[in-house]
Amino acid sequence: MLRPASTAQEDIPVRSIVKLATPFAAAALLLTACGGTTGGSTDAESSAGGASGCPEGASIGFFGALTGPNSNLGNNIQNGVKLAVDQHNAKPDACQVTVTPYDSQGLPDQASGLGTQAVRDTKVLGIVGPAFSGESKVADPLFAEAGLVGITPSATNPALAENGWKTFFRVLGNDASQGPAAASYITTTLQAKKVYVIDDASEYGKGLADIVRSDLGAAKVGDDTVQTGQTDFSAVVAGIRASGADAVFYGGYYSEAGLLLKQMRDAGVTTTFVTDDGAKDEGLVTAAGAANAEGTIITCPCLPPDKAGGSFVADYTAAYGTAPGTYSAEGFDAASILMAGIEAGKTTREDLLAFVKSYDAPGVTKQLKFDEKGEPSDISVWAYKIAGGQIVADQEIKAS
Structure with a gap:
């Protein structure tokens, strides 16, 4: 059974397994951050870096439907994203990262405002999403202009990869x-x-x-x-x-x-x-x-959740009390790429984008590698x- 849809937009807290490290001084860029997400960003504002060079309040965004008629799909992805971030944060001396939600309700007319908020919040280093193709068409040009990398786990319209957006990537076939x-x-x-x-x-x-x-x-x-x-x-x-x-x-x-x-x-x-x-x-x-x-x-174009590699299914079930749903594993993979970049010290938008472009490593759904248009090399x-x-x-x- 899929996790019930969220009834209100709220920031996604880091789970109890995470130990927050002593704050470091924030990067000068982050001190000028403006804007936030609908509902505020309490965790992003209070969390601090836990490793050398880690910016205070470092965050990745999740952009998709968390409420509305198609919110089950968004919540499946969000759970996978949260799991990847929690596992990253639990590592010794990890740069502590929060997840900032952008609840689009799957509606393209919500995407412009939310995309602008994500771009303006300079604590947000990368995005998982947008989840749907319609909202992607609206928000991705904003991310491209700002150099904010986005990895979608579910938007499958082929034309999205034909716009020349250097920040666009997806982890599944179109x-x-x-x-x-x-x-x-x-x-x-x-x-x-x-x-x-x-x-x-x-x-x-x-x-x-x-x-x-x-x-x-x-x-x-x-x-x-x-x-x-x-x-x-x-x-x-x-x-x-x-x-x-x-x-x-x-x-x-x-x-x-x-x-x-x-x-x-x-x-x-x-x-x-x-x-x-x-x-x-x-x-x-x-x-x-x-x-x-x-x-x-x-x-x-998604792998059956029970065929996901490693301990993903067991970890997800333990975290949420239910088996992974559609796109949960793809959401985990997308977030894991961003976490790997942050672990490698790529804590600016420019550096994280370059890291994703050259990424080539196994995920739980497939070998994760992108072509020059941001399409995955492995498709099923x-x-x-x-x-x-x-x-x-x-x-x-x-x-x-």
Whole structure:
């Protein structure tokens, strides 16, 4: 079960295992810091460095949905980030680091203000995120201009890497891999002959669905578009029925995907439902109902959490009392890269950015190394299925 969504934005405290070291004098740059995050930054203001050259109040940001309809995904990532920071802080003589949250609710219209806050808070040395593609399109140009490195564990729109942003990195494959893999699974594994494709008009959902449409070719027999926040899908269900489709692909997030699936099943439409990583959450099962969700296929360029390397699964479960969720391991890897840089003494934005560009080391999900556009060198796409009300790994799909 995924950790429940946060109900209020607040700073993320370093866990009790962390021992705060004696403060050192703050770097002159940090003395001029201005701005903060929504809700303030109590921990970032009070924590001090614990190692030579460590700036007082050193922080990394997490940028994503911590509240709102898709907050489960953001909280999964946040937990992975916090775990990586806690483990770093627990090391002897570690430079103490806090996590500063930027709760975007997954909304692009929140991203500009939050991105500006992150840029102005010079205690923030790097960002994990933004988590969603739409908010990334807004915030990443601000980070690029300021030289603030961002590593996203979940934003998969391919175009994000084509903007020339030197501060942009991601630890998982983009939708140019997931889309063809999803289309292949639908036509080869499911052997569907007629596929109805729907998107939620978001930067992420439409972008992915358009790739699936293209790769399906003649197998695509119908199209539709819905809106985020929509609750009545009767016209869409009627279109699916009329098309005679034997599979549906939905590009978007779990809130609308679950309601659409419920209304399909309530109307007697038994067409196989296939969706994406944005819907890979127990919120899909909750919205649709376990019986209605049974047999749903979900594609994701993310590693099954139980296959993560090292002691990650045990450590995460011990810390949060639940197994890792979607993107928890990717969030851990993204934060671990930033922690490795800080451990290496890269405690300015410029130095940390250079460190990330040349990074090449194993993470818990894969070997972590980036090309000149910030894309990962190691890419995989998995199919998951809902069985007995649980999302379980089905098989790895060969990524193109």
